[in-house]
Amino acid sequence: MLRFSTWKFLAIVAMTVAAVLVVAPSMLSPSHYEELKSRLPSWLTPPTIVLGLDLQGGSHVTLEVDQADLISTQVKNLRDDVRRILREEKVAISGGIGTTTRGVQVRVADPADREKVLPKLRLLRNSFSGALLGGPSPLDVEASPDGVIRVTVTDAGITDKSRKAVEQSIEVIRRRVDALGTREPSIQRQGDDRVLVQVPGLQDPETLKEILGKTAKLEFRLVADPGQNPSEVEELDQVEQEGKLGVEKQVMVKGEDLTDAQPGFDQQRSGEPVVNFRFNIRGAQAFGEVTSKNVGRLFAIILDNKIISAPRILSPITGGSGQISGRFTVEQANNLAILLRAGALPAKLNIVEERTVGPGLGQDSIDAGKRAAYVGAGLVVVYMLVTYGVFGVFANLALFVHIAFIFAGLVLLGSTLTLPGIAGIVLTIGMAVDSNVLIYERIREENHAGRSILASLDAGFTRAFATIVDSNVTMFVAAAILYFLGSGPVRGFAVSLALGILTTIVTAVTMTRMMIAVWYHYARPTKLPI
Amino acid sequence: MKLLRLAPENTKFPFMRFRRVSYPFSALLSLIAVALFVFKGMNFGIDFAGGTVIELRAKSGAAEVGTLRTLGEGLQLGDIEVQAFGNPADATLRFGLQPGGDVAQQAAVERVRGAVGGYYDLRRVEVVGPRVSNELVQSGTLGVVLSIVAVLTYLWFRFEWQFAIGAVIATMHDLLLTVGFFSITQLEFNTTSIAAILTIVGYSLNETVVVLDRIRENMRKYKKLPTAQMVDMSINAVLPRTIMTATTVMLALFALVAFGGQVIRSFSVAMIWGIFVATYSSIFICSPMLIYLGLRNEDADKAAQKHETERKADAAVAAREDIAEEPVSGPPKSTPAPARKTSGKRAKTRPA
Numbered sequence: 118m119l120r121f122s123t124w125k126f127l128a129i130v131a132m133t134v135a136a137v138l139v140v141a142p143s144m145l146s147p148s149h150y151e152e153l154k155s156r157l158p159s160w161l162t163p164p165t166i167v168l169g170l171d172l173q174g175g176s177h178v179t180l181e182v183d184q185a186d187l188i189s190t191q192v193k194n195l196r197d198d199v200r201r202i203l204r205e206e207k208v209a210i211s212g213g214i215g216t217t218t219r220g221v222q223v224r225v226a227d228p229a230d231r232e233k234v235l236p237k238l239r240l241l242r243n244s245f246s247g248a249l250l251g252g253p254s255p256l257d258v259e260a261s262p263d264g265v266i267r268v269t270v271t272d273a274g275i276t277d278k279s280r281k282a283v284e285q286s287i288e289v290i291r292r293r294v295d296a297l298g299t300r301e302p303s304i305q306r307q308g309d310d311r312v313l314v315q316v317p318g319l320q321d322p323e324t325l326k327e328i329l330g331k332t333a334k335l336e337f338r339l340v341a342d343p344g345q346n347p348s349e350v351e352e353l354d355q356v357e358q359e360g361k362l363g364v365e366k367q368v369m370v371k372g373e374d375l376t377d378a379q380p381g382f383d384q385q386r387s388g389e390p391v392v393n394f395r396f397n398i399r400g401a402q403a404f405g406e407v408t409s410k411n412v413g414r415l416f417a418i419i420l421d422n423k424i425i426s427a428p429r430i431l432s433p434i435t436g437g438s439g440q441i442s443g444r445f446t447v448e449q450a451n452n453l454a455i456l457l458r459a460g461a462l463p464a465k466l467n468i469v470e471e472r473t474v475g476p477g478l479g480q481d482s483i484d485a486g487k488r489a490a491y492v493g494a495g496l497v498v499v500y501m502l503v504t505y506g507v508f509g510v511f512a513n514l515a516l517f518v519h520i521a522f523i524f525a526g527l528v529l530l531g532s533t534l535t536l537p538g539i540a541g542i543v544l545t546i547g548m549a550v551d552s553n554v555l556i557y558e559r560i561r562e563e564n565h566a567g568r569s570i571l572a573s574l575d576a577g578f579t580r581a582f583a584t585i586v587d588s589n590v591t592m593f594v595a596a597a598i599l600y601f602l603g604s605g606p607v608r609g610f611a612v613s614l615a616l617g618i619l620t621t622i623v624t625a626v627t628m629t630r631m632m633i634a635v636w637y638h639y640a641r642p643t644k645l646p647i
Numbered sequence: 648m649k650l651l652r653l654a655p656e657n658t659k660f661p662f663m664r665f666r667r668v669s670y671p672f673s674a675l676l677s678l679i680a681v682a683l684f685v686f687k688g689m690n691f692g693i694d695f696a697g698g699t700v701i702e703l704r705a706k707s708g709a710a711e712v713g714t715l716r717t718l719g720e721g722l723q724l725g726d727i728e729v730q731a732f733g734n735p736a737d738a739t740l741r742f743g744l745q746p747g748g749d750v751a752q753q754a755a756v757e758r759v760r761g762a763v764g765g766y767y768d769l770r771r772v773e774v775v776g777p778r779v780s781n782e783l784v785q786s787g788t789l790g791v792v793l794s795i796v797a798v799l800t801y802l803w804f805r806f807e808w809q810f811a812i813g814a815v816i817a818t819m820h821d822l823l824l825t826v827g828f829f830s831i832t833q834l835e836f837n838t839t840s841i842a843a844i845l846t847i848v849g850y851s852l853n854e855t856v857v858v859l860d861r862i863r864e865n866m867r868k869y870k871k872l873p874t875a876q877m878v879d880m881s882i883n884a885v886l887p888r889t890i891m892t893a894t895t896v897m898l899a900l901f902a903l904v905a906f907g908g909q910v911i912r913s914f915s916v917a918m919i920w921g922i923f924v925a926t927y928s929s930i931f932i933c934s935p936m937l938i939y940l941g942l943r944n945e946d947a948d949k950a951a952q953k954h955e956t957e958r959k960a961d962a963a964v965a966a967r968e969d970i971a972e973e974p975v976s977g978p979p980k981s982t983p984a985p986a987r988k989t990s991g992k993r994a995k996t997r998p999a
């Protein structure tokens with residue numbers, strides 16, 4: 118009971134000191150922290166506790182690839198490919214190319230023609246997805262005896278496309294979010310078809326959603342003249358006006374040819390906010406050509422299949438730069454510029470989950486959590502003191518170190534502290550003393566059974582230890598499962614609970630034992646004080 | 648200094664006698680809980696039901712719940728729930744999933760923002776779409792089931808199978824009563840509630856393990872005692888600890904309820920109920936189960952013989968009373984301590 122090797126004693130002291138040192142920077146006010154940081158060498162930036170979005174305010178948005186949109190885009194592309202192959206092979210079809218929900222079908226009456234195009238069609242799968250070597254085919258090509266050839270996109274093909282769309286989206290989203298100038302946004306893939314965007318400390322979460330929710334596919338197309346072939350014309354919605362406007366299906370210039378876009382003001386006329394853009398060489402050439410040939414016609418600027426505006430081409434624009442106006446507010450012009458610079462998303466993304474906490478509420482939650490923690494800890498400390506006297510003091514000291522260990526663990530693991538996490542810590546304060554209680558009650562019991570003080574202390578610690586381990590393992594299992602299945606704030610709870618359980622073994626058992634040993638050595642009690 | 652004792656000393660409550668009352672009583676409560684769950688249902692939060700919660704704070708003055716309700720109903724978002732809480736300037740709006748998939752949910756938030764944005768700040772917006780809420784239901788259910796299975800396995804390895812069964816029945820009992828509690832109080836049931844339930848499961852097992860540990864110890868020590876008496880003795884022995892720990896955890900939880908704020912209140916309230924139920928079930932449900940499951944059926948002679956050797960071993964532990972004090976960090980090998988340690992260990996871990 119009384120013997121402790123020196124190294125064990127020193128190890129515990131060192132751990133405590135280290136824990137306090139690790140936690141200390143997080144407890145400083147931001148200004149003091151900056152001061153500390155500036156005085157330390159740069160390789161020694163003290164880590165601090167990462168607060169969850171629910172505490173520092175911010176947005177957590179889960180985006181999901183719109184499957185229906187993805188499939189219809191793929192089917193459209195497939196239709197173009199099939200048409201190209203039929204044209205190249207000069208194969209006649211009866212009735213046009215029909216589309217189904219997942220693919221296209223054509224009727225090729227002549228068996229010889231069928232034999233000619235089938236291998237070509239089968240080759241499409243290579244261009245459809247190069248990465249799927251050896252995997253299940255992304256395309257199914259089948260011909261029925263009556264001459265109908267069906268090309269369909271398989272589930273594997275859809276999954277592959279949506280996975281690639283997610284990869285590309287992450288890049289685009291990062292560029293967009295970075296343009297907002299927030300600190301440390303986190304953008305991660307989640308599963309096959311989702312992107313999780315977490316942006317802390319955002320003052321205006323609306324802007325974030327605004328720029329995340331748009332595909333930002335920009336197209337320049339001519340407004341159709343009356344009497345044009347209806348199969349080449351498409352009716353699109355207008356942003357600023359009621360009703361639809363017919364535009365040509367052919368896209369003259371695409372947004373991907375933009376090199377830059379900046380918000381500005383219309384210099385010549387109204388002074389209203391506009392977006393100025395510049396094309397690359399290919400875009401500039403195409404743009405110059407279209408505007409030269411079509412002076413006097415309306416040229417529609419289309420974003421995500423909606424017409425922003427359709428100004429008249431007054432003179433050829435060959436300089437490779439232009440201006441988009443559309444009765445924008447300053448903010449809208451700003452956002453549009455960000456979107457155009459970051460590029461279009463490869464597929465439509467929908468917001469499937471959103472959790473946004475304003476900065477004010479976050480601070481309120483921190484305050485509430487702190488208050489609850491202080492009051493909870495205070496009550497437990499007083500209660501232990503009045504119940505166990507001097508042993509209660511030991512338990513309370515151990516409790517203090519226990520809390521320091523939890524926070525140090527959070528800092529070192531880089532784990533986020535959430536509001537449920539604070540609840541977890543408060544809860545472990547209540548439960549950390551459980552180990553002390555187990556030991557103390559056992560000591561009392563052994564003492565009542567007639568053992569000497571020293572023998573009771575010894576038996577109390579040894580006998581209670583097995584129980585402490587057993588009971589904490591069960592709790593730890595629950596926490597571990599919570600961690601693996603929970604998300605966000607609940608995970609924070611699981612981490613603090615698990616850390617609390619681990620540290621309690623060190624603090625409540627070893628530390629208390631050491632303190633009691635020292636106390637016994639010096640106080641030489643004749644009677645157990647509990 | 649006179650120290651506080653909540654638990655009376657050396658109690659001899661005949662807990663096992665209560666099993667004829669506690670079993671029907673708990674069975675009835677569990678049935679009521681199931682009935683409540685089936686017929687009254689739970690107040691599922693948006694995590695599981697899908698939908699939107701918006702927390703508002705009036706830009707000036709107090710939040711007007713009545714006006715908000717009228718405004719909300721005018722937006723035709725289905726059932727809209729308006730609640731005031733805590734600060735008079737605060738209110739929450741909650742409405743269910745909108746028909747039309749994920750896009751429709753965002754459009755609904757926009758409509759609310761347009762309607763109330765002039766007078767209120769939107770402090771918190773949470774939108775959970777239909778697919779995400781389904782997944783959360785799945786992972787939540789999986790978590791509860793998995794944790795019970797995992798712990799059952801652990802207990803099965805660590806204790807006799809009767810103990811594991813007893814512990815799991817007690818845990819199921821706590822789980823049912825907690826679900827019933829959520830149903831009857833209509834506290835919002837969300838992912839934090841799953842955290843509460845798993846913590847209650849953990850705590851319940853913690854309680855159970857402490858009692859079972861003592862029963863196992865006494866089972867080996869007092870072979871001749873009838874099971875019921877031995878179990879009673881064990882529970883009475885750990886009773887002070889049970890009361891102490893329940894009290895400290897309650898103190899921490901009351902602080903959370905009183906000061907922890909709106910978001911974790913339902914968690915804290917559910918935990919308080921759970922601690923109460925878990926303490927009850929470890930004494931009145933799990934322990935009597937050992938009697939029903941026929942924990943002991945050893946040969947009486949063999950038991951008596953072992954009892955004798957146990958006593959000898961115990962005497963060895965008792966002999967330690969005249970250990971002389973040694974320096975705190977003295978060299979461990981210079982004393983005859985190791986020999987004593989072994990004898991003590993043998994007394995403790997001797998197989999039954």
